[in-house]
Amino acid sequence: MKTNLTLTLNKEVIEQAKKYAANKGESLSEMVENYFKYIIHSKAEYEEGQLTPRVKKLRAVLKVDSDFNYKDVLNEAKSTKHGL
Template identity: 40%
Template sequence: MNTKLTLTIEQAIIEKAKKYAKDKGRSLSDLIENYLKAITKDSGPETIEITPTVKLLKGSFTGPADLDYNKELSKRLSEKYL
């Protein structure tokens, strides 16, 4: 059953999101619904086997001490998709 939802979002973001959805041939509602499904997905802990190559590379890179990973990730994803 579909239910209407009202959101308050900056106008500029709405316009960019609508353009993105149109370029992808999807509706904005569909994109938001799938995003909400992804972040609320119930999944148990996944066990991923690490390959020997990845084990060798682990710890080989050290970033600056003041690096804020989440801030950098958000910045790069915004640049890529917005």
Template identity: 40%
Template sequence: MTTKLTLTVEADVIKKAKLYAKHTGRSLSELIENYLETLTEDQPAMQISPKLKKLAGSVTLPADFDEKKELRAYFENKH
């Protein structure tokens, strides 16, 4: 059974999502339903390798570290 859902989303996000849906031949409702289904699926607990466990906590970032700023700078320099 389908049920209507009202969402509040930024206008530019809706515009981009509609374009994406159109280019992929799907409806926006289908995209959102698939995303919500993926979020709520029961996933088995991911196993972390012993090597990764050993690395956890070994990196300390500054208190003012801005991940978005650093990613943007990385991709600007890369391209």
């Protein structure tokens, strides 16, 4: 079922969004609906404590040895910083 939604946005933002949607072959309504679907589903998929795709992607950036213990490194950094 489709229904109307009224949004109040800056005129320049609306014009730029319309151009963007047209370049993607979508209407502005389709683009907004797809964005809402994206944020609803992406947030619902991850329960508290689970890693989001963004965090998982960041984890892959750092390569460490298999015996790396981040707690030891953290404690050492705290000791250095606070002079303990």
